[in-house]
Amino acid sequence: MQSKRNLIAKTLGLSATFLMLHNTVPALAGEVEKAVEYRQGVMNVFNWNMKAMGDMMKGKTEFDQARFAAHAQELSSASTFKLMNGFPEDSESDESDALAEIWMDFEDFESKYQDFGSAAQALAKAAQGGDKGSMGAALKETGKSCKACHKKYKN
Numbered sequence: 001m002q003s004k005r006n007l008i009a010k011t012l013g014l015s016a017t018f019l020m021l022h023n024t025v026p027a028l029a030g031e032v033e034k035a036v037e038y039r040q041g042v043m044n045v046f047n048w049n050m051k052a053m054g055d056m057m058k059g060k061t062e063f064d065q066a067r068f069a070a071h072a073q074e075l076s077s078a079s080t081f082k083l084m085n086g087f088p089e090d091s092e093s094d095e096s097d098a099l100a101e102i103w104m105d106f107e108d109f110e111s112k113y114q115d116f117g118s119a120a121q122a123l124a125k126a127a128q129g130g131d132k133g134s135m136g137a138a139l140k141e142t143g144k145s146c147k148a149c150h151k152k153y154k155n
């Protein structure tokens, strides 16, 4: 990391200290694409589990408490991924639906991810409890936390 910082600093004619203080390294073109793939991959993990639980709640597939709980657990685990690493500064691209607003208020973006994490953990807890009404309510809250972020930060 250190040597990469130095290399980038040299290329850009900036001091390594400046970059260190800035605490972010501008993403290079190939790295942007990798970051986009990573974050979209994580989103697809979220979506896979949310859809399976949603379908059960809607009666599209048979409700199975153990299967629901397994999906809730997987979502909760995935919510601990260091997703923010997939959003290096200004990593916009044609392949991405991420909005520039993310890097204008990164703290707020991060706090939306934390809100989602709390919701996902509450969902996993409700699923262990096994009360269908509580599970449905917690699933709805989790869905809201996805939308709260998408509304502001996704195309």
Ligand code: HEC
Pocket: 036, 039, 040, 041, 043, 044, 046, 047, 050, 095, 096, 097, 098, 099, 109, 110, 112, 113, 116, 142, 143, 145, 146, 147, 149, 150, 153, 154, 155
């Ligand atoms: C902290 C903000 C945030 C949260 C929370 C969040 N997302 Fe996203 N999501 C994004 C952003 C930003 C993108 C666009 C990423 C890109 O294209 O680079 C995205 C993209 C997606 C995509 C499209 C992925 C693709 O292949 O292009 C899906 C599906 C998705 N999110 C589902 C979810 C679900 C389901 C949840 C909740 C369980 C969720 N997201 C929570 C910010 C968030």
